[in-house]
Amino acid sequence: MPFRIPIGPYHPALEEPYKLSIQSRGEIVEDVTIEVGFVHRGIELLAQRRNYIQDLVLVERVCGICSNIHTLTFCMAAEEIAGMQVPDRARFIRTIMAELERLHSHLLWAGIGSEDIGFQTMFMEIYALREQVMDVLEAISGNRVNYAMNCIGGVNRDITDPEGVLRAVRSIREGIQKTVIPIFTQNRTILGRTRGVGILTRDEAVTYGVVGPIARASGLAIDVRQDFPYAAYEDLGFQIVTQDSCDVTARVVVRALEMLESCRLIEKALLELPGGPIRPSELVTVVPPGETMMRVEAPRGEVVYYLKSDGSDTPARVKIRTPSDLNLPAIRAMARGQALGDMAIIQASVDPCCSCTDR
Amino acid sequence: MGLFSSILKLSRRRSPWVYVLNAGSCNGCDIEIGSLLSPRYDMEQIGALRQGSPKHADILLITGPLTLRSADAVRSIYAQIPEPKAVVAVGSCPATGNVFAGSPTVEDGVLHVVPVDVFVPGCPPRPQAILAGVQEAAHLLAEGKTGRWHKEKHHE
Numbered sequence: 001m002p003f004r005i006p007i008g009p010y011h012p013a014l015e016e017p018y019k020l021s022i023q024s025r026g027e028i029v030e031d032v033t034i035e036v037g038f039v040h041r042g043i044e045l046l047a048q049r050r051n052y053i054q055d056l057v058l059v060e061r062v063c064g065i066c067s068n069i070h071t072l073t074f075c076m077a078a079e080e081i082a083g084m085q086v087p088d089r090a091r092f093i094r095t096i097m098a099e100l101e102r103l104h105s106h107l108l109w110a111g112i113g114s115e116d117i118g119f120q121t122m123f124m125e126i127y128a129l130r131e132q133v134m135d136v137l138e139a140i141s142g143n144r145v146n147y148a149m150n151c152i153g154g155v156n157r158d159i160t161d162p163e164g165v166l167r168a169v170r171s172i173r174e175g176i177q178k179t180v181i182p183i184f185t186q187n188r189t190i191l192g193r194t195r196g197v198g199i200l201t202r203d204e205a206v207t208y209g210v211v212g213p214i215a216r217a218s219g220l221a222i223d224v225r226q227d228f229p230y231a232a233y234e235d236l237g238f239q240i241v242t243q244d245s246c247d248v249t250a251r252v253v254v255r256a257l258e259m260l261e262s263c264r265l266i267e268k269a270l271l272e273l274p275g276g277p278i279r280p281s282e283l284v285t286v287v288p289p290g291e292t293m294m295r296v297e298a299p300r301g302e303v304v305y306y307l308k309s310d311g312s313d314t315p316a317r318v319k320i321r322t323p324s325d326l327n328l329p330a331i332r333a334m335a336r337g338q339a340l341g342d343m344a345i346i347q348a349s350v351d352p353c354c355s356c357t358d359r
Numbered sequence: 360m361g362l363f364s365s366i367l368k369l370s371r372r373r374s375p376w377v378y379v380l381n382a383g384s385c386n387g388c389d390i391e392i393g394s395l396l397s398p399r400y401d402m403e404q405i406g407a408l409r410q411g412s413p414k415h416a417d418i419l420l421i422t423g424p425l426t427l428r429s430a431d432a433v434r435s436i437y438a439q440i441p442e443p444k445a446v447v448a449v450g451s452c453p454a455t456g457n458v459f460a461g462s463p464t465v466e467d468g469v470l471h472v473v474p475v476d477v478f479v480p481g482c483p484p485r486p487q488a489i490l491a492g493v494q495e496a497a498h499l500l501a502e503g504k505t506g507r508w509h510k511e512k513h514h515e
């Protein structure tokens with residue numbers, strides 16, 4: 001007999017409030033429906049009522065995990081409308097911050113994923129490693145979560161001690177190479193719980209329009225850093241990571257290898273850090289009339305900002321499309337025919353971010 | 360004071376169990392609460408355990424500015440926590456609405472809905488500050504001094 005199991009909006013398996021209604025026959029999931037909107041704060045509306053300086057603070061709080069990406073995309077959109085050139089040093093610092101943020105986000109995900117399959121030791125290991133990343137972020141920006149690094153035309157803070165940061169990043173890379181990668185690719189507990197689970201075929205990935213690590217784990221080589229390079233990715237030579245097995249293992253491996261690539265990018269950027277100013281001498285408060293779309297690769301995939309300016313100090317329209325918006329519905333395709341007990345890790349493998357989705 | 364009540368008091372102070380509730384947060388505060396479970400901050404050193412069900416909790420940690428859709432859930436989850444209970448408002452959001460204040464979908468703080476015992480300011484607060492907040496709430500529980508701040512809803 002089929003029965004329905006509601007999970008959420010507030011449930012220990014869910015990191016954030018959203019609702020999964022699972023329809024299952026015995027232990028086998030037949031279908032799920034997904035409901036979001038519990039953390040809708042009306043950010044787009046608020047952004048149209050505040051000026052650009054205030055908006056930077058606001059869009060940073062679209063999501064606490066990928067906060068830097070949101071200000072980066074917002075600034076890049078404003079710079080594009082204004083036809084501004086960002087100083088080289090600022091481009092490199094932006095890349096370093098974006099990749100550090102990816103590291104912390106992927107580590108956070110890896111910790112929560114381990115906890116969801118009951119692997120507490122791994123959760124502790126990963127969170128200990130993640131604290132090292134947080135230390136680097138704090139050393140550079142002064143904050144652990146909302147970094148306030150980007151301003152229109154550049155960045156707010158300089159990296160004054162590249163050698164120190166380089167040493168820290170090297171030790172993080174060693175940690176990833178020594179613990180995270182071997183455990184995620186060889187450990188029997190992890191493989192037993194993830195291999196062949198939650199398949200999202202390449203065709204389904206295209207149909208649902210998924211982005212980011214989910215798409216790359218289904219064999220789609222899409223990444224804004226490669227397709228439309230921004231900041232300093234062209235100078236640094238980005239290498240994309242993809243997997244073909246389309247299951248949760250593939251998503252785990254893609255994220256694990258991406259962390260290594262992030263470390264490589266940060267190290268290279270620090271070694272090649274150009275000199276010069278980090279932002280224009282005058283604070284930019286007004287953006288000339290115009291409109292633009294801007295996209296950037298966040299830890300979870302492509303973020304799109306649409307910005308329209310009427311020439312005043314307040315944007316006429318800010319539209320934010322976040323990656324989880326596209327990735328969340330794909331849980332449906334992944335869940336059909338799976339065991340009920342695997343639902344926790346299947347939904348976690350998407351790395352759903354509801355504060356992004358709902359805005 | 361009888362033996363039983365002094366044991367009760369001690370255990371309220373020494374093993375507060377917490378339930379974390381996201382009332383529309385940006386996740387920033389939630390990931391800092393997550394860091395509290397990590398080896399560096401180790402919330403268990405003060406006996407605090409994170410619980411999956413409000414029925415097992417003593418302390419409610421609320422993050423976020425209270426979105427309209429989460430208000431009912433906050434009310435009901437607060438009601439499910441057995442007495443005595445304490446509420447810790449983590450971050451600037453549950454205190455004032457923070458940057459989201461003035462949005463039509465946000466209530467500007469949780470005081471309309473639940474009484475708060477400890478406010479931990481910051482956007483987000485550092486894990487150490489959250490830990491101190493949990494500890495203070497545990498002390499209030501042991502002393503029976505919970506329910507410090509409450510605001511009746513004025514409109515309607």
Ligand code: SF4
Pocket residue numbers: 061064145383384385386387388389422423424449450451452453457458481482483484
């Ligand atoms: S206080 Fe700041 S970090 Fe915490 S939920 Fe609110 S906006 Fe996010």
